[in-house]
Amino acid sequence: MEGNTLFPVFIKLHTLQTLLVGAGPIGLEKLSALLNNSPLAQIKVVALEIIPEVEELSRNFPNVHLHQKAFEVQDMDGVNLVMAATNNELLNFEIRAAAHERKLLVNFADKPALCDFYLGSVVKKGDLKIAISTNGKSPTVAKRLKELLNESLPDDIDTALQQMAALRLTLEGDFAEKVRVLNEVTSVLIENKKK
Incomplete structure (x- = not known):
């Protein structure tokens, strides 16, 4: 592999x-x-x-x-x-x-x-935590990626996470419907990057 x-x-x-x-x-x-x-x-x-x-x-x-x-x-x-x-x-x-x-x-x-x-190298902003692994090959590359992500992610990302958690609690319907609504709400995260 x-x-x-x-x-x-x-x-x-x-x-x-x-x-x-x-x-x-x-x-x-x-x-x-x-x-x-x-x-x-x-x-x-x-x-x-x-x-x-x-x-x-x-x-x-x-x-x-x-x-x-x-x-x-x-x-x-x-x-x-x-x-x-x-x-x-x-x-x-x-x-x-x-x-x-x-x-x-x-x-x-x-x-x-x-x-x-x-x-791994860890990026942490509030409840968001991203771990980076290079499969043991280069901790230095992981460290640089950590710096890049720390600079790229907005400081208010945790606010968005807390709002999403609150929204999840209000959703009704089955699991598929909840996932559909959450996917729709979070789609703006990647739409802005595509423009």
Whole structure:
């Protein structure tokens, strides 16, 4: 198969337990990405060394728990998702093996071949969230596309989303009729672009 065959999904991290192994600069980047997208995410951070920025960030989120210690397989007890931000090749393979043994999905910083999933570049405006994936090929291209979309999307897009949600609640009829009305109302979004 050609092209990107990844299945896009948005996860309710506040209902799950996430394990982050590593609390250096890359761990900080992963933790920031998790919390920027899901501030109520339940996160356990395990690392021998924890940089001050990770400690500072975690102070603002009572749902983040730091454990300054070496990773042990038992750290995965009760966990639903694993992220690793270590520069230790042997540890990464240990984490991957333990995660797969427990049927857990795992992501590794800058190691696409080891990953079960990737983190995308994210554009967020209110309730609108767009994730961009390059199939692990070029995070830089994803970052540039994120900038382009951020500039292109109107700042008041969230107002339109809230109005559409209110309209949906007022619609009567069967599912097909509701879809027809919503398609008619939102058709202006693409008609303006065609002109």
